[in-house]
Amino acid sequence: MREPTFTDQVSAWSELAGATFSFLVLLIAFATWRTAREALRASRDANIQTKRDSIEQTRPYVYAEVVPSLAGSPNWDVRVANVGKSAALDLRLDFSDWPEPPDDVAQSVRTLFTTRRTLAPGSSIRAMWRLESGPDSRFEDGSVEAGLGKSGTITLAYRSSDPEAPTYSDHFQVMIDDSGLWPIPEAGPSGSRLSGEKLAFYRLGQSIARAIGEQRR
Structure with missing residues (x-):
């Protein structure tokens, strides 16, 4: 059997270094791809959440x-x-x-x-x-x-x-x-002592006050 020469050893070390370099490149490429995938997924999730937030903020209720x-x-x-x-x-x-x-x-x-x-x-x-x-x-x-x-x-x-x-x-x-007891937007005396046109105008004023109060409720 022939003893390996210096050239053979250099060649073997070169092949090992090449294989190691290729493996490292592969690892770096895989890490880069995984990072890019995670970034893409995070961006997509953020866009989905932003859309959901926009829908919730602008939705009818x-x-x-x-x-x-x-x-x-x-x-x-x-x-x-x-x-x-x-x-x-x-x-x-x-x-x-x-x-x-x-x-x-x-x-x-x-x-x-x-x-x-x-x-x-x-x-x-x-x-x-x-x-x-x-x-x-x-x-x-x-x-x-x-x-x-x-x-x-x-x-x-x-x-x-x-x-x-x-x-x-x-x-x-x-x-x-x-x-509970509902408050009604109407104030003032009952008008029990009024009669005729005065009572009619008083009730009209009560109705107007009640309507304004209810519109603000």
């Missing part, structure tokens, strides 16, 4: 509440408002306890709820929800109340104009008897 009526106590109105930053499209509502058969007030609310509409940001819809007759009077059909009940759940569904935004759905409780 519609709520429903039953409040004392502009027609005066002890009547009630339903108010549907969009306090979001964009229009609510295809808005439709439902109620958990529709009376059967519905009277005129209940039917008007059902028509309002089932008619799809667009609600612009900062706008609202208000309609009669419940009417109650006075202690010494009744409605023409002999009943003492009309419209919808004092409890139940109002469901809303709507969407945004952004095609990537989800369809929103929310539930709001009607709890007239469980909401």
